[in-house]
Amino acid sequence: MVNILLCCSAGMSTSLMVSKMQASAEERGIEATIWAVPEAEAQANAEKADVILLGPQVRFLLDKVKSVAGDTPVEVIDMMAYGMMDGAKVLDQGLKLIGHE
Amino acid sequence: MASPMDGFMHWMETKFMPIAQRIGNQRHLVAIRDGFISIMPVTMAGSVATLLNVFFRDLPNTWWGAGNAFTEACTQLINVNVNVYNGSISILALCFAFTLGYHLCKSYDVSPISGGAVSLASVVATMNFAPSFAYTLADVTPDAVKALEAAGLTGLTVTDAGAVTMDVVGSSMISTALTSATGLFTALIFGLVCTMIYIKLIQAKLTIKLPDSVPPAVNSAFVAMIPGVAAIFVSAIITQICVVVSGSYPNDLISEFIQRPLLGMSSGFFTVLLVEFLAQLFWFFGIHGMNVLAPITEGIYTPALLENLAVWNATGDLSQLPYMWTRGSFDAYTMMGGSGLTLGLIIAILFFSKREDSKTIAKLAAPMGVFNINEPIIFGMPIVLNPIYFFPWLLVPVITAAIALGFTYAGIIPPVYIQVPWIMPVGLYAFFATGGNVMAALVALLNLAVSFIIWLPFVILANKEQEKTEAAA
Numbered sequence: 147m148v149n150i151l152l153c154c155s156a157g158m159s160t161s162l163m164v165s166k167m168q169a170s171a172e173e174r175g176i177e178a179t180i181w182a183v184p185e186a187e188a189q190a191n192a193e194k195a196d197v198i199l200l201g202p203q204v205r206f207l208l209d210k211v212k213s214v215a216g217d218t219p220v221e222v223i224d225m226m227a228y229g230m231m232d233g234a235k236v237l238d239q240g241l242k243l244i245g246h247e
Numbered sequence: 248m249a250s251p252m253d254g255f256m257h258w259m260e261t262k263f264m265p266i267a268q269r270i271g272n273q274r275h276l277v278a279i280r281d282g283f284i285s286i287m288p289v290t291m292a293g294s295v296a297t298l299l300n301v302f303f304r305d306l307p308n309t310w311w312g313a314g315n316a317f318t319e320a321c322t323q324l325i326n327v328n329v330n331v332y333n334g335s336i337s338i339l340a341l342c343f344a345f346t347l348g349y350h351l352c353k354s355y356d357v358s359p360i361s362g363g364a365v366s367l368a369s370v371v372a373t374m375n376f377a378p379s380f381a382y383t384l385a386d387v388t389p390d391a392v393k394a395l396e397a398a399g400l401t402g403l404t405v406t407d408a409g410a411v412t413m414d415v416v417g418s419s420m421i422s423t424a425l426t427s428a429t430g431l432f433t434a435l436i437f438g439l440v441c442t443m444i445y446i447k448l449i450q451a452k453l454t455i456k457l458p459d460s461v462p463p464a465v466n467s468a469f470v471a472m473i474p475g476v477a478a479i480f481v482s483a484i485i486t487q488i489c490v491v492v493s494g495s496y497p498n499d500l501i502s503e504f505i506q507r508p509l510l511g512m513s514s515g516f517f518t519v520l521l522v523e524f525l526a527q528l529f530w531f532f533g534i535h536g537m538n539v540l541a542p543i544t545e546g547i548y549t550p551a552l553l554e555n556l557a558v559w560n561a562t563g564d565l566s567q568l569p570y571m572w573t574r575g576s577f578d579a580y581t582m583m584g585g586s587g588l589t590l591g592l593i594i595a596i597l598f599f600s601k602r603e604d605s606k607t608i609a610k611l612a613a614p615m616g617v618f619n620i621n622e623p624i625i626f627g628m629p630i631v632l633n634p635i636y637f638f639p640w641l642l643v644p645v646i647t648a649a650i651a652l653g654f655t656y657a658g659i660i661p662p663v664y665i666q667v668p669w670i671m672p673v674g675l676y677a678f679f680a681t682g683g684n685v686m687a688a689l690v691a692l693l694n695l696a697v698s699f700i701i702w703l704p705f706v707i708l709a710n711k712e713q714e715k716t717e718a719a720a
Contacts (some may be wrong), residue, residue, distance in 0.1 A: 155538040158670070159622040162615065185538070186281050202626055203535040206267035225533060229627025231611060 150173030150240045151191050152182040152223075153211065161246065163201075163223075166233025167240075178237075189214040197243045199223050219243040248380040263532050266541045275439060276542035282438075283346035283545040287666075289342050289601045290553060293335030296328035297556060302681045303328070305563065336556055337423045340430035344370035347435065348442040353445045359470045362442055363465040367627035369441035369476075369482035370434045371421075378422040381412040425498050428553035432506040433498040435546070437485075441478040448474035478502050507569075510551045514572035514662075516652055523581060524643040530586050531640055533631040537577070537586060548574040555664035559682070563659040572652060575663035575680040578619065579687070580651035580694050581644040583619025583673035588643045590673060591698030592624065592636075595706045604708070618670040635712060639705045646701065647694040 150167070152160040160182035161188060171178040183191050185204050188211050198220045199207060205222040212220045221243055227235040270276060303321040311317065314669070318325070347714065348366020352359040381404065387395070389405045396403060402414030448454075455469040489497050512518060522543070526536030537544060552573035559568060584590025593616050596609040612623040630636050654660045663680040671679065677691035678684065 154622075155535045156669075159615070159620050162620075186284065201622065202533050202631075203530075203622060204538060206264055206534050206539070207271050209268065210272055224628045225631065229608070229623050229625065229629055231623055231627075238718065 148176065148178045148241065148244060149186070149194055149196045150178060150180045150237075151195035151198045152180065152201070153185055153188045154182065154197060154204055157182045157184040157187075160201050160202075161229065162231060163233065166231050167237045168233075170233040172236045176237075176241075185211075192216065192218055197221075197240050199240055202228050229243060231239060262696055263529060263534065267529060267534045269321050270539050270542065273542070274351065276546075278347055278351040279435065279439075280541045280545045281350040282343055283549050285346035285350070286342045289335045290339055290549075290666050291668075293332050293339070294556065296331035296335070297560060298396050298665050298679060298682065300328045300607060301327055306683060322688055332560060336427055338426045339428065339670060340426050340434040341367060341370070341551060343431060344434040344438045347438040348445075351439070351442045352446060355450070357446050357449050358471060358493040361475065362445055365445050365475045366438045366442045366472075366479050370430075370437045370691065372479055372483040373433060373437050373486045373497045374421050374425045374430075375498075376421060377416055378420065379416045381421070382415045384411045384413055385695070387411040424529055428550055428557045429502050429506070430498055431550045431553065432509075433501045436505075437482050437497070437499060440483050440493055444481055445471075445474045445478040448477055452456045453477075506550070509546060510554065510570055513547045514551055514570040515685055516656075518650070519572045519576075519648055519652060520645050523577070523648045524641060527587060527641050527644055530625065531631065531637065533629075535627065544574060544577070548572070548577070552663060552666060555662055556666075559664050565682075566658070568662045569578065571655045571662050572648075573663045574649065575665070575676075576655075577648075578669050578671075579663055581647045581699075582619060582669075583676075583691065583695055584616040585619050585624070586644070587625075587630065587640050588647060588694065588698035589620070589621045589624045589630075590616050591643065591695055592639075592702040592706070594699050595702045599703060599710075600706050601710045605709065617672050619672075620670070635709050636705055639701050643698045643701050647697055650694055650697065651690055654686075654690050660684060 151231045152163055152167075154160040164180045164182045167180050168178065171180070181191075185207055188198065188207075192211075192215045195215075195218055198211060198215055198218055199209060200220065200222045202222055208220065208222060221239065224239060225237055226232075227239070250336035301609050301624055303325050304318050307315050345363040345367045347363075349359045349363035351366075352362030384491045389411060390410060392403050392405060392411060400413065404412050404414070406412060416683070425433070449470065453473050455472055457466050457469060489495065489500065493500060522540065526540055527538050551570035552575055555568045555570055555573055559565065584593060589612075593609045593613050596605050597613070600606055608623060608627040608689060612621060612627065615621065615623065625631055628636070628639055651660070655662055660677075661681045661684055663677075665682055667676050667680045669676075673695055674688040674691045678688040681687040
């Protein structure tokens with residue numbers, strides 16, 4: 147079971163990313179909880195997450211989110227993968243950070 | 248392939264990221280932004296109520312005259328909306344005082360609920376509880392004024408409508424002028440100052456310490472005591488000094504000398520174009536421009552919108568609305584399909600692009616673009632750091648803002664005064680945000696057409712660019 151938190155300005159565009167990633171996880175038979183929140187709610191959600199991925203448009207908040215995330219790894223989603231809404235690739239990025247598989 | 252352009256881009260990126268970072272980490276600015284975002288459900292309720300009454304009452308009254316059967320039949324529905332308005336727009340400065348204190352405390356890791364309450368109390372402590380106002384004397388005709396004055400009544404005035412009013416001073420009441428949009432800056436200033444006093448005193452451990460034998464829950468209730476008392480007293484003392492020295496309450500001074508000039512300036516022609524330009528510039532480096540600028544847009548353009556809404560409800564006259572450009576104006580006229588008016592770009596690509604990569608992205612992005620989400624375009628095309636699209640990206644929002652401002656200043660379309668969720672599609676947003684104004688929707692569509700015309704040559708340029716690289720390969 148992996149918990150991946152996505153975070154962008156309003157949680158809107160990342161919510162589409164979430165559904166693409168979930169589809170990819172299902173295909174591969176990975177049990178994953180993936181959800182998206184606006185940047186302001188990152189702190190409240192950080193605890194439940196194994197990894198936090200930031201939308202590239204809020205990458206300037208990387209340090210801020212890292213400071214509230216504790217030991218949870220935080221990374222900015224690859225810009226191109228985000229633009230293409232490539233769920234599989236972003237899922238890989240998240241799994242790699244947790245050291246899953 | 249490090250061209251001079253790449254070097255320039257890199258230089259800009261290293262300059263821009265720290266600015267965005269600094270704004271994003273400035274606690275007070277972020278608390279103001281989050282404070283406004285938190286009262287959104289409340290202001291949205293007031294906006295919906297106002298909008299419903301436009302369709303139940305205001306538009307039917309202009310179509311069929313006052314007292315028409317439709318509006319009569321809707322009387323109770325209209326009253327419900329008035330109640331909603333009273334519970335939302337009329338008291339939103341109080342809601343904001345709380346949410347501001349809450350978010351500020353949260354960022355300092357201080358009990359946010361107490362902090363929000365202290366902030367609210369501090370703001371209320373600045374208010375005049377004995378307001379003077381003109382009370383309408385029912386059933387008194389203007390010719391009775393002389394006799395009443397002879398009997399010793401003073402402060403009598405005959406209004407233009409022929410009613411007789413008397414100046415009176417109330418007691419134990421607050422004017423909604425203080426608790427609605429006009430009071431926002433007072434809430435902002437006193438909320439920030441007093442909450443900071445509260446936070447700093449708690450951090451300085453200026454708190455009552457009880458012996459270890461006292462249960463922790465009791466102890467924590469005492470922690471906030473001295474800081475809270477101090478914060479509210481400071482607000483009350485400043486208020487009294489203000490009253491004694493100037494004869495006015497803080498809100499009178501703040502709204503006249505800070506709020507009104509600041510909001511007036513912000514809705515000026517060049518200020519708006521500058522904000523549009525900066526937001527786009529941030530986005531060009533892949534940074535959410537409106538998010539970075541949110542402390543400004545939420546802190547200044549949202550109060551302007553709410554003030555317009557309050558004036559509309561008080562006067563029912565669109566020509567009285569004080570501010571030409573408000574928070575919703577950005578979305579209504581310059582962000583259809585998302586920042587940069589990329590809906591125009593999507594259309595241009597779908598019809599005129601010969602590049603498979605662009606077309607794929609446009610098709611993926613089109614359904615989201617209708618609802619003003621455009622990250623796929625920005626990062627997928629990409630627009631970010633893409634020299635081909637640099638100029639239209641900066642130009643389109645500035646030009647479309649100028650067009651909408653021109654129409655607004657000319658009085659052809661009313662300013663935006665109703666809050667609308669930002670995912671509302673093109674035209675509909677402007678229609679609802681201006682209280683059902685068809686011209687406003689047409690201006691939004693005109694801007695979409697203008698953006699298409701500006702984007703198009705650059706889509707064709709992108710075609711040629713690819714032909715060139717293919718020929719070279």
